[in-house]
Amino acid sequence: MILRWNRRPEGSTWGDFGADDVLxxxxxxxxxxxxxxxxxxxxxxxxxxxxxxxxxxxxVLNPSRRPPVVRPTLRRGRVNLNCAMSELEPGLTDVMCDDLVVLHTxxxxxxxxxxxxGSMFDVEGDGTPRPVYYNGFRAGEDIVGPATPEHAGADSLPGPSTSxxxxxxxxxxxxxxxxxxxxxxxxxxxxxxxxxxxxxxxxxxxxxxxxxxxxxxxxxxxxxxxxxxxxxxxxxxxxxxxxxxxxxxxxxxxxxxxxxxxxxxxxxxxxxxxxxxxxxxxxxxxxxxxxxxxxxxxxxxxxxxxxxxxxxxxxxxxxxxxxxxxxxxxxxxxxxxxxxxxxxxxxx
The missing domain is CATH 3.50.30.50 (Putative cyclase)
Known part of the structure; x- marks a missing residue:
């Protein structure tokens, strides 16, 4: 069994469910x-x-967490809320609604x-605390985030996730x-x-x-x-x-x-x-x-x-x-x- 750590926190369950446990x-x-x-x-x-x-x-509880934003999507440039499909293709009887959500989880x-x-903890046992999570998973290696603030927060939407x-x-x-x-x-x-x-x-x-x-x-x-x-x-x-x-x-x-x-x-x-x-x-x-x-x-x-x-x-x-x-x-x-x-x- 290959562990991600040489030293685990006192009283922890690290390794008890296996070296690769994530649950x-x-x-x-x-x-x-x-x-x-x-x-x-x-x-x-x-x-x-x-x-x-x-x-x-x-x-009110956390300034970085905001209520969800719910908006209709666009369908061929039209607002997709009460959208009469006959206006897009004659003969269709459907009236459609579709939406998206910007959600703070x-x-x-x-x-x-x-x-x-996670925590700053000396998982290597060499006297140097490192940022790690449960079972020794590493910040920056296993749990990764964007390199700059421009790729975080709602202001950067839309765009691919970098974390x-x-x-x-x-x-x-x-x-x-x-x-x-x-x-x-x-x-x-x-x-x-x-x-x-x-x-x-x-x-x-x-x-x-x-x-x-x-x-x-x-x-x-x-x-x-x-x-x-x-x-x-x-x-x-x-x-x-x-x-x-x-x-x-x-x-x-x-x-x-x-x-x-x-x-x-x-x-x-x-x-x-x-x-x-x-x-x-x-x-x-x-x-x-x-x-x-x-x-x-x-x-x-x-x-x-x-x-x-x-x-x-x-x-x-x-x-x-x-x-x-x-x-x-x-x-x-x-x-x-x-x-x-x-x-x-x-x-x-």
Whole structure:
């Protein structure tokens, strides 16, 4: 077995699923795990878990991420919206519509692939940190980008792509179908709406109170109420008010990170922005900007889902005194992309 590294991060899963592994903990979504999810279907009630993809509205969460732009295409120089085909070819009865979308893949309900966050790490063991991603895939070799800003951002459209997330891209995740058993933890029911970090002690207390058990290969889904506030605000988003709502995991809590490792969870999803409290609290010395992202995406190969809408699901599960369900959540099979929007579905 030829590895891409001589030294792997402490506590990582690098190499555990093979030298060329690109799926991380999604390897745990086995047929048996899918059957466990299917076994949770009792009523056939399907609940969509996506925000409208033009929410939250404007660049309120991240100035570099914008709402989708939807436009009609052109057909022989004519606007392809309510286009009477008879005007192009006499005798045709069709009226056609066709469109295109300029889409920021991490604007709304999304999956982050393992190419989203890497780290400066001494993979060669020679004392020199290098920019690498999960399982030692290299920045600039496996995950490549444009040489100049002119080939990045929406202002450069149209034109061919000059970047690729390579083997760790979202299309790799899409090929697994991302289906299995979801387990919901209702943080909002216990903590309310205030923005606050959730450390390991609180997490385990809430799990015990609601009799929630997470087993290896499960997908953990966190309900904080953040996405509900986004919807309730409608077209007028109050960025300052939104910044005060929605609990998040405390990425600086080593016991919480250890729990994520030991739990064997295949992926973590939240209805908030970033899953973890953002920004993370300051610490002395070099540290990750997004410590939970670094731990999950870089060390463990655990994909993260952000800005899902799970309030309806949380209410349905609480009414039934349940926490488990079948989750079907494939991203777009978009080669080269780092992330993807999606419309996940929970089935009870």
């Amino acid at each position: 991380g903990r999604l390897n745990l979504l086995t047929p048996e795990k899918v059957r466990e999810g299917v076994a949770e279907v009792r009523e056939g009630l399907a609940i969509p878990l996506s925000l409208p993809l033009d929410r939250p509205g404007g660049p 991490q604007y709304s309900t999304q999956w982050d692939s393992l190419a989203h966050v 690729s997330a390579g083997p760790l891209g979202i299309d790799t995740i899409a090929q697994t179908a991302v289906q299995g058993r979801g387990v919901l933890l209702d943080l909002r029911a216990h903590l309310g709406d205030a923005r606050q970090p959730v450390a390991h002690a609180q997490l385990t207390e809430i799990m015990a109170a609601d009799d929630v058990v997470v087993e290896p290969g499960d997908i953990l889904v966190l309900h904080t109420g953040f996405a509900q506030h986004v919807l309730d605000m409608g077209e007028e988003i109050d960025a300052e008010a939104l910044d005060r709502v929605g609990a998040g995991l405390d990425g600086r809590d080593p016991e919480l990170l250890e729990w994520v490792t030991d739990s064997g969870v295949a992926a973590i999803v939240a209805d908030n922005y970033a899953v973890e409290v953002f920004p993370a609290r300051a610490v002395d010395g070099p540290a990750s900007f997004l410590p939970l992202h670094e731990h999950c995406l870089f060390r463990l190969g655990v994909p993260l889902g952000e800005l899902w809408y799970v309030t309806e699901l949380a209410a349905a599960l609480r009414e039934r005194r349940r926490s488990r369900f079948l989750l079907t959540a494939p991203p777009l099979r978009l080669p080269g992309a780092v992330a993807s929007p999606l419309t996940p579905v929970a089935t009870l």
